Amino acid sequence: MLVSLSIRDVVLIDRLDLHFEGGLSVLTGETGAGKSILLDSLGLALGDRADSGLVRHGSDQAVVTAVFDLPPGHPARDILGEQGLDAGEDVLTVRRVVTRDGRSRAFADDQPVSVGLLRKLGDTLVEIHGQFDTHGLLNPATHLGILDAYGGLEKQAAAVKRAWTGWRAKAAERAQAEADLAKDREEEEALRHSVEELRALNPKPGEEAELAEKRGQLMHGEQIAESLNGALNAVSQDCDVEAAFRHAQRSLQRVLDKAESTVQPILDALDRAAIEASEALNQLERAVGEIDLDPRHLEQVEERLFDMRALARKHSCEPDDLPAVAERFEKRLAALEGGGSDIARLLREEQAARQTYVEAARALSKGRAAAAGTLDRKVKAELAPLKLDKAAFVTRVEERPEEDWSSDGLDRVAFLVATNPGAPPGPLNKIASGGELSRFTLALKVILAAIGPVPSLIFDEVDAGIGGATAAAVGERLERLAAELQVLVVTHSPQVAARGQHHFRVAKFETKGRVSTTVTRLDQPERREEVARMLAGERVTEEARAAADSLLTATTTA
Template sequence: MLVSLSIRDFVLIEKLDLDLARAGGGGLGALTGETGAGKSILIDALGLALGARAESGAVRRGAAQASVAASFDLPAGHPARQVLIDQALDVDDMLTLRRLVGADGRGRAFVNDQPASVALLRRLGDTLVEIQGQMEQHGLLDVATHRASLDAFAGLEGPAEVARAAWQAWRAAEQASTDAAAAAETARRDEEFLRHAVKELAELSPRGDDEEKLTQERQVLRAGSALGETLAQALSELEHGRGAVAALRAAHRLIERQADKAAGRLDAALSALDRALSEATEAQAQLEAAREALDVDPAHLEKIEERLFALRAAARKHGVPVSDLAALAGRFASQLAALDDGEALLKRLAAEAGAARAAYVDAAATLAAARRKGAARLDKAVAAELAPLRLEKAKFVTAVSTLPEAEWSEHGTERIQFMVATNPGTPPAPIARVASGGELSRFLLALKVCLARVGDAATIVFDEVDSGIGGATAAAVGERLRRLAKDVQVLVVTHSPQVAALADRQWLIRKTTTRNAASTDVLALDAVGRREEIARMLSGAEVTAEARAAADRLLAAAG
């Protein structure tokens, strides 16, 4: 819901702050004033904050830049919250969209005071406000919204989701079949290579850690002679002559014999000799084991080097690291197996794709039948609204047309379009191309009343929906606006006293002209102010007692 609108230096408006929250927020709000006072400027300013194109001349004469800020109450679950999350922007209960436009035409956009693109303002604005003006090509005039509007009106979210899931399953099955066919074709082209590669790699039998282990083993074998000499010399130091082990053993015997006579003073030394002798003996055993395990056979070294060469040659040939040869062998074997069993696999995948298509066609047919029933109900509901709006000769039609298969989608197999015929005997045509400005606004009002709970926008703005009408027709427009305002916030720019009287709150748009400039401001009207304004709307320039009495009757009848 729109909470406030702040405008600075926009066209004729120097400074304007519209506080809708203080006025009660929801319901039906009327914007009135004399012709040329600038009522539509407010709508243009709001549109700018919602991402509309900045027209030349938007900046008030003499000002450096124009700014417009629109603040909205953002309830939990509102789709604008997800848009903010997707853009990594802060999400609060209040959302403010702000737009700056310089006199040079350049501008900036902000979302909750964080820099943003105009496109993002437009995305957010589409979830927040619908502006139904004369020939505004968005909202219900956008054919892209008609399908979703019909589905929501008819309560078809369930069948639509079934069709969407069936479409995705069909697409996935078709993709799997296509990929398998392409892989089989590639395998057939490369069959000779695959068979040779699989045989070659199978003989080589690579493992992921082959290169590392073989390299280490080769290093040891290449150093085998020097290692053998080093081991022999080390053992000689420990074993032969007065070696370390013999020396430790002799020292241990000597101390052990005298330990009982030393009153414990030799216990620590004896314990240390025990440990040293044990470690020296273990070292001797390990060196002997290493000497025995050392294989310096030149033939073994040659075999290791040959295997390393073969592995590295295969890796270069296939353009992979040696460590990836085992995985590559597995892939080649799988491709060859798929080639050998390819026909059966392709037939199975094709059958699955056919079954998925049939499931989608069934789901889409169910959805299409429900849409046609829903379309008939919507047409009937809109028709009931047209006659009181002085459109009794017009006909509204929700056209449901079947699409060629190339245009099927997750949304179904038909195109939905709202059409109208304004005169008997003329074929229905798209609503935006047939209806005149005033008729268009009333068509959109009738349609929106029937679709009151459809869509995300909690604020709907009607710009001069009562153009060219008066009396009972204007009252009928007001009644429908009031009915619509029970579900969403409605703001209407109006010249009709009947419409204004039915509003829950009213603002007067005033234009002040001096010798050098003109400016526009807005005044929130109290009960007395509303009576005077509605009387002016009834009588013109001079407000008479009769006009005030008529205004009292309109306000009383409105309740």
């Protein structure tokens, strides 16, 4: 939900701080007062294109800051997380700065971000519906997802995506196997030679490191032997270390009963030392006995080590990877010799995966057709009071050719309208006029209010070109919509304005030759006067005030 909007030096606005609440907020004012500047400012904060013409004359830069409630699980948190940015505990603050030369900077919670990221965040925070809007409901690319959400088909859609992924993986595996087999048939002689080389060498995992260590020992065998023999002589011939420890133990045993607390720890330490000394002596003797000084063994180790490294270079891998290379080549040779039996198996698996996808996708298509029928009936019921009783709304669900199937299923979904009886339905944003477009959008939004993640909706002159009972119907639907979402509406209709829970008046005034726009939140007496002005025009009469009272009272008690 939009909590606040701060605007500095944007066109006619010098300094403006607005605070919003949930429910329905209406913005009224005379034509040219600057209502569109408010929407342009908010759009700027949400990533719209920057223009140096937005900077107020005489100022160096324009700044717009918008603050939103950000409940747990809101999509904006995921977007920020993907960029390594942390969302605030309860709110998200987005800010845009535009300088006089047209350059701009964007921020999210005071962290610099790209304008593209700001726009992506904005798409999850606010929907702005104007007479010439081409986003949201009017973007055909969104219709399939909207229908799935409306029909409660998300789990079925997720199952279709999983089935699609499984099918395409099997298809890719089969295609790769066919490509490998074709390549292997062309290079059969080279493949057989490589297999024979690898079989002859028979490399083992970790063998290179073992050979390298063995080679080092053989190359320095005499030096190692000299050191080992010196150590052995030091602990065996020059003195008997273990015997010395045991002699010390026997000497201490004589006084153990007279000083046990002092002597026993020493005896234990001497015992451990004697055991370690004996083990060291045994290891030295074994090591001396295992020293290999045969130069032929060095040649054999070096030959195998160099053969492994040469073969690894040939196959562009590490020596430790040669066993895996050998296994892969053996499989390719087996497939070649088997005449494509593996490919036949992979083809069967691919066909089974395709069938799984088709079954899941057709079940989803059936659910979409049912949801489309329900949606069409509910939208139709909303159209007549909006002076669109002769219009038709159609959710078209049609199967695409197989080459166009996707993870979304088999279907192409589009919201179509026909505004005149007998006329073929066409795309919403191409068939309907500006005013009709806004009312179609409103009717759809009333039906779809509960399914979208966007918590705030803004309607710009949704009541254009209508009045009387139709305007009252628009206001009633905006009020219903505001029970689910935060709704802000820019309106010239007193019937719509009277429905607002919160009323803002936009006005333009001149001080010392400088024109500025201001926005005032109205209390109840001020609302009465504003609605009366909207009814009567420039000169407010008592009759207009009485009519305003009637409208405000009716909407209060409705």
